[in-house]
Amino acid sequence: MLQPVTGSRWQPTLTIRASYALHAGAAIALVVRPGLWPWALGAVVADHLILTAAGLWPRSTLLGPNWTRLPQAAAATGAVAITIDDGPDPQITPQVLDLLDQHRAHATFFCIGERVERHAQLVREIVSRGHCIENHSQRHLHRFSVLGPRGMANEIERAQQTIAAITGELPRFFRAPAGLRNPFLEPVLARLGLRLASWTRRGFDTVRPDADAVFQRLSAGLRSGDILLLHDGHAARTPGGIPVILEVLPRLLRAVAQAQLSPITLRAALS
Helix, strand or coil: CCCCCCCCCCCCCHHHHHHHHHHHHHHHHHHHCHHHHHHHHHHHHHHHHHHHHHHCCCCCCCCCCCECECCHHHHCCCEEEEEEEEECCCCCHHHHHHHHHHCCCCCEEEECHHHHHHCHHHHHHHHHCCCEEEECCCCCCCCHHHCCHHHHHHHHHHHHHHHHHHHCCCCCEECCHHHCCCCCHHHHHHHHCCEEECCCEECCCCCCCCHHHHHHHHHCCCCCCEEEEEECCCCCECCCCCEHHHHHHHHHHHHHHHCCCEECCHHHHHC
């Protein structure tokens, strides 16, 4: 039986409330003094540029709550979170699971709904090994950040249903494709009881074939509370043809252990 996830009432951020006020003020100004239209138009355009920039900044909290680090209570225990996106991949993910087992580490897999459907048994194996599956949208559309509220809701809700049908659990977290979003996202997440999670740092391992550079980006300044991002789907390959994550992950897990930190799932950090 699925454990229900309770939604919450959306609370617009100060940035969103300021945008509402600006639009209302511009409309009133046009009624009272139509000659002010260039100034009103300029203010509205500037506001939209700010909102767009906030959506293109994955770690921004201007549009709503966003986990860029673990909560303080989890960080105080020496926890870090390794998150793995864009899978599952039947060639790479099983090797990732073996590496995690070897280091007794747990990770959070942000999975694409369509891939979950195609590789259902692999998804069940991820869960059976103690890891969590979270929502990375149904299709991982490159245009996700320009979808309207209905389009975003469709992508997220379909992935929720897909993952729940196969794992028996509803995701508790959502990560936008490439981390990009717009102001329509947070109301959808609030209704579905989902939390937005980005990262503390990422290695760009979908585009960088240099495992050393990816490892340095992830491990430099490593400390408790960090949320780290790797990819088992869409993984770049080293010059030798090895998926970058398979070279980086064991080194990263050793660095975590040497720093006396513990890899946990994002869901574990909720409690």
